[in-house]
Amino acid sequence: MKLGIIADTHDNLVSINIAVECFNRLEVDYVLHAGDYVAPFTLDVFSRLKAKFIGVWGNNDGERIILLDKAHEFGFKLHESPYHFKLADKDILLMHEPYEINALIKSNCYDLIVYGHLHRIDLRQVGSTMIINPGECSGWLTKKSSIAVLDVDLWEAHIIDI
Numbered sequence: 001m002k003l004g005i006i007a008d009t010h011d012n013l014v015s016i017n018i019a020v021e022c023f024n025r026l027e028v029d030y031v032l033h034a035g036d037y038v039a040p041f042t043l044d045v046f047s048r049l050k051a052k053f054i055g056v057w058g059n060n061d062g063e064r065i066i067l068l069d070k071a072h073e074f075g076f077k078l079h080e081s082p083y084h085f086k087l088a089d090k091d092i093l094l095m096h097e098p099y100e101i102n103a104l105i106k107s108n109c110y111d112l113i114v115y116g117h118l119h120r121i122d123l124r125q126v127g128s129t130m131i132i133n134p135g136e137c138s139g140w141l142t143k144k145s146s147i148a149v150l151d152v153d154l155w156e157a158h159i160i161d162i
Contacts, residue, residue: 005148007034007116010138034116035096056081
């Protein structure tokens with residue numbers, strides 16, 4: 001199983017299109033979005049994904065009612081952050097802001113912690129926990145657009161510059 005990981009898309013339709021094409025080409029099974037879609041029209045682009053979509057709200061997602069309507073239209077799941085779920089026998093914590101991330105890592109409760117908000121890449125393994133912030137997809141802040149892919153079976157992740 002492969003997971004596509006994305007965060008902080010902030011309405012950049014060009015970058016979102018490239019990310020969706022990349023995820024489809026790599027045949028990811030799920031896309032995890034760590035928040036900050038911003039406008040509802042961004043979900044129209046994600047509707048072209050061949051993967052299932054799970055996301056959390058970010059601090060810049062103001063149009064929640066319309067975003068939620070769009071998400072339901074496309075069969076996407078949007079949750080409050082942090083959102084804990086199990087996938088392929090892995091305990092996953094998906095969140096936007098990395099509140100108490102060091103304590104969460106030390107807890108050893110999660111196999112994977114995915115977060116966004118900081119607009120910078122964080123890819124590391126600490127004990128039994130993989131931590132991934134794919135950086136910002138939008139590229140607005142850092143002028144660098146990136147996503148991540150995690151091969152769950154191999155337990156290997158890498159960042160992809162887009």
